Amino acid sequence: MSRSLAYEPRYALNAICPYFTMFPLEYPLRVLRKHKVDSPVVMDPFCGRGTTLFAARALGLASRGIDSSPIAVAIARAKLCIVQPERAVRLARHYIENIEPVQLPESEFFRAAFTPAVLRAVCAIREGLLGATNGSDSAVLLRAAMLGCLHGPTNKTPGTQAYFSNQMPRTFSSKPDYSVRYWKSKGLKAPETNVVEVLRRKLMRLDESSPPSGVTPTRAVLGDSRSPSSLPVANRDFSVVVTSPPYYGMRTYVEDQWLRNWFLGGPDFVDYGKSEQLEHAGKDVFAKSLGLVWKNMASTKADSLDMYIRFGIIPSAKADAKALMLASLEESGVRWKMVHTRPAETAASGKRQADHMVAGSTAALEYDFHVRRI
Template sequence: MPLAYRKENALNAICPYFTMFPLEYPTKVLKKHQKERPVVLDPFCGRGTTLFAARNFQLDAWGIDSSPVAAAIAKAKLASCEINAPLELAAQLIANVDPQEIPESLFFGRAYHAKALREICALREGLSRLEAESDASVILRAAALGCLHGPLPKNAENAGYFSNQMPRTYASKPDYAVRYWKERGLKAPRIDVLRVLRRKIERLAGLATKSPSSFIQVLQGDAQSADVFRSIEAAPSIVITSPPYYGMRTYVQDQWLRNWFLGGPGHVDYSAGPQLDHGGKEAFSSSLGTVWRNIGERATESESLHMYVRFGIIPSAEVNAKEIFRNSLEESGINWRVVSVRAADSADAGKRQADQMKADSAAAVEFDFHVERI
């Protein structure tokens, strides 16, 4: 059975996310190095699968991601609390917060039932007003992001998502979604937000078990910035990561609805945001090399440093993935030795789950690199 389907790993699935590598990948690496008790780092942590694997091995772990959505989900992988704590917080916010901003656009009116939208907005504003973050609020926020959009249930009582029919891993653009719903006569389900959250959170086996790392060890920032690495208190010795696919520029736009829940605008923001430079393979290699340099400079010179990198390109990019990655190592100015290069398992499992909206999405070409500093 794949690790993703084991109930003890439900926390890793608290929020669907695209272009994620399977839990088997970091688990296999950490099994190999667990006796060394390494400090684990993922500079492109996404939804935090590497961090969750490190938690399972009781290892200290740090994550970096420029996306506020990714950071919010990844923090949950290092949080620990009693199951009832985030549910009690949710009930308190829904009961006591009178949301000041409820979107009135056609998209929101058709995406959510009016009562559900009011409760979602209460959670959105209530979480943003908290004086201090807690493990319970981290779990609640990630769970709400995970329930924000997804497929319609046959029975509203079994709803796992708040929305009208949508993909799980990314948010459809508003005009397309409204047209899709109209053409099919789909209406937003009348659901109980707390009930949906309870179904999600009560499945999180092991949540009360103390995590070896704190959620504050997930940093929202650009891994190209040396300043971000100064906040990492322990020098990393094992890096397990998967950089953004070369040629994939829509990470920000595809997560626009979850960004809204975190306080962003209620429309698609088409600005690029901080990310690797996709202006050509040389520019991409250079910007990725900056990340490898930051890692090498933060690590302790006297200790070994291994990087395990799953690197991919989208098929339409028509470039050599191995060449780009090797060039990025050279650009870093750090002496790396390539230990192995293997074709990764099919990326179909990690592609955006577009089937609900009948959209096309080709799997990426991926390779697994193991390099070490010499």
């Protein structure tokens, strides 16, 4: 099996923050290489952690993205920023040295997840970034790096710690009560680590580079891709869409990232019912909800529109992914030509997922669709 692009140094920026259900970089790169000669603007209405945006950047193409998750948008924006690692490290040190945080969580989870020194440093950077008003590229990069380092597996080798927390998965935030029970049962303690040095190790792996001309982090937008208001006329310049909608049956994207959401200003506990993804109250409702996204994408002013969609279902949903996708396209009210449909690799294929504290499950079945606006 070929080595995943996720491990190549030139693609390190794309791996700045692992994200649950992320799709592999190979997919958007393969698609966009076919269109590169036309220099299209690329759109991803479910941009997640910005893999499509990064693929476009790697090929010198302009891109846009929309997502309803603030965690996703914070990570995606880093894929569109000017990369200057040393400035981001200096900014982190400045916050730690000059901010005495006023909000230090006191729950049992936070006391067990981080040492006092680490929690203070994390909170200082958190409050510094929350108070930042200039939206600098250094702040964008630091924010994404902090989200990536906030939790993950511990490393027993001194000087190589990559995460701030006690033992946790790196792609999602395990729930507080479960985490505390797990740590107690295993006798695990939060690692003594230097926040700035952890950040330095992550950031110094990145190539200093700039995105294509005219592309800035603000092109990744927090919004609802079903709504025309998320796509003002000035942004309707794209001719290629590459995206992967939320799995049918997956309803807790923000809740499953609750600790990262806290870092971005959310509550220091799991607040259910905050995900504003597609409606999941039945296949017909889901198809109609997704159809609104395709209708919105079809409003682009470009002469042509090709959409490449990787779509899957969680096994427990017991639905036909192909039939559901076709129903959503029909619900859009737009005339589409189906260019091809083929099985994709499973969501688990080729990934080194953190196996700590994760129950076994069957990977989702996914398909790749290419449709063209007629």
